[in-house]
Amino acid sequence: MAELIELTDRGLYCEAGDFFIDAWKPVHRTFVTHGHGDHAHTGMQEYWCARESEPILNWRLGDQKIHTMPYGETRQFGDVTVSLHPAGHILGSAQVRVEHQGEVWVFTGDFKRDPDPTCAPFEVVTCDVFICEATFAFPVYAWPDTRDEIARVLQWREQCEAQGKAAILYAYGLGKSQRILAELDGLLDLPVLLHGAMAKGVEIYRQAGISLTPTELVLDLPVETDFSGRLILAPPSAQDSAWTRRFRHFEQALASGWMQLRGNRRRRNLQRGFVISDHADWRSLVNTIRESGAKRVLATHGNTDALIPFLERDLGLQAERLRTVYGDEEELVDAGDAGASA
Template sequence: MLAASASANAPPADVITLTDKGLYCAAGDFFIDAWKPVHRTFVTHGHSDHAHVGMGEYYCSTTSEPILRWRLGEQNIHALPFGQSITMGEVQVSLHPAGHILGSAQVRVQHGDAVWVFTGDFKREPDPTCEAFELLRCDTLICEATFAYPVYAWPTIAHEVERIERWVAHCKEQGKAAVLYAYSLGKAQRVLAGLTGKLDAPVLLHGAMARGTDIYRQAGIALAATEMVADVPVDTDFAGRMVLAPPSAQDSAWLKRFKQVEQGFASGWMLLRGNRRRRNMQRGFVISDHADWQELVDTITECGAQRVLATHGNTDALIPYLQSLGIQAERLRTAYGDEEEAAE
C-alpha cells in the first residue's frame, strides 16, 4: 500500500529528455534538433548546429523547408504551417515562430495537461526578414541562453544601420571598400533589409551569400539591391562600396581584390570591445539574431513556466537569477553551438 501511494505521488516523467543524439520525446517517439542520425526529428531552423544530414524524417516550418533543402540536400522533409497541431503517439506537437531567422520555429509539445516548449534560437526584436516571435504559455520551457548576461542589451537595428551608413561614407572618403562580415544565413539578409534604399550603389556579395539571399527574396522579403563580387570587373574602383562576406573570407586571397579596405563585423558579440579587437576589426556593429538578457528574462517570466531548462550558452548568471524569482531552473548541456562565431 505504501509503495502504491508513493507511486501515485511520484512526479510525472519528463516529456522531453536529453540523449546523446538530441532532445527526445518518448511519448511521441521523435527528436528535436537531433545532432546524430535518428529516425525522426523536428528541426527548429536551418543553421548547421540545429540542422544535420542523416535523419530518416525531418519536420520543419513551411518557410524553413527551402532553407533545409538548400543546406541538407534532398531529404524526406515534412513542412508544417505555423500553429498547426499534429498527433504523434501520445502527444500533440505544433510549431510556432521563434523570430530568429526566416522559418525559425519553437516546438510546443502537449502530453495530457503538461505543456513543454523548446524555443530553439529566438529573438523578440521586430525583424522584417522573419516571422515575429510568438509567446507560448507552458509548464516547462527549454530555452537558449546564448547572451544570458545582463551586460547584453541590444541597440535598435535602426541605430546600427545608421552606423553602417556612416561607415560606408567614411570609407568612400578614405578611398576604401567597407567589408562587413556577417553570417550568410539570417544575419546578412537582416543587414540587407535594413539598408534597403539607403546606399548609392548595390551591396556587393561574396558567393556564400547568394543562395540564402535568393531564398529570402523568393519568400517576398524586401532587400537592398545586390551584385555578386564575381560579376564586377577586377579593375573597378571599390571606394565607398559596401561588401558583405562570411567570416571565413577575412584574411583570405578573395579579400585582396579590393586593395584598400576597412573591415567590420555584425554580431551581438560586438557589444564588447574586446571581441572586436580579437577579430582585428576596425568596426563592430551590434546586430544579433538572439534574445538579449532582458528579452530572455521577459520571455521566461511571461510564459508562466514553473521550470526552465537553459541551454546553448553560459547559464552562470541566468540560473541563480531565475531561482531568486522562485522558478526551478537547471542547465541542459546540449551540443548546440553559436553560428555567429562560425567561420563559414
C-alpha cells in the same frame, strides 16, 4: 517518472511521441527549429519543420524527406500534440510546443524579440516547462535599436568612401546577412556587393517575397573595379583571406551581438563592430521566461552560470542547465560557406 523531453546522445527526445528535436546524430524522425548548421544536421530519416523553413533545409541538407507545418497547426504523434510557433530568429525559425496529458513543454531553439523584416515575429507560448537558449544570457548584453546600428553602418561606408577604401561587413550567411540587406533597402544608391557564399541564401529570401536592397556578386565585376565606398557583405570566414586582396584598400567590420564588448572587436582585428544580433539579449530572455508562465526552465548553451542563479533567486523558478551540443553559429565555421564560390 520519465521526462516528457529528455536529453540523449542523439538530441532531445520525446519518448511519448517518438520524435527528436534538433537531433545532432542520425535518428528516424526529428523536428528542426531552423536551418543553422548546429540545429539542422544531415542523416535523418524524416524531418519536420515550419513551412517557411523548407527551402532553407533543402539548400543546407540536400535531398531529404521533409514534412512541413504551418505555424500554429497541431499534429498528433501518439498521445502527444505538437505545434510550431514563430521564434523570430531567422526565416522559418520555430519553437516546438509539445503537449502530453495536460503538461506543456516548449523548446524555443534560437530566438529573438527584436523586430526583423525577414521573418515572423516571436510568439509567446505559455507552458509548464521552458527550454530556451542562453547565448547572450548575461546582463551586459543589451541590444541597441537595429535602425541605429544600420545608420552607423551607412556612416562608416561614407567615411570609407572619403578615405578611398571599401567597407567589408562580415555577417553570418544565413539570417543575419539577409536581415541587414532588408534593413538597408531603399537607403543606398549602389547595390551591396556579395561574397559568393551569400548568393544562395539571398536568393531564397527573395523567392520568399522578402524585400532586400539590390545586390551584385563581387565576382561579376571586372578586376579593375574601383571598390572605394562600396559596401561589401561577406561571411566571417572570409576575413583576412586571399579574397579580400582584390579590394586593395579596405576596412573590416562585423555585425554580431559579440560586438557589444569592445574587446571582442580588438581581438578579431576589426576596425568596426556593429551590435546586430539574431538572439535574445538578457532583458528579452528574462522577460520571455516570465511571460511563458513556466515554473521550470532548462537553459541550453550560453551564459547559464549567470542565468540559472538569477531565475532561482529572483524569479523563484526551478532552473537547470541542459547540456546540448548547440552553439552560437557566429562562432562556428559556416557549413554553407564550404566550397562556395568567392
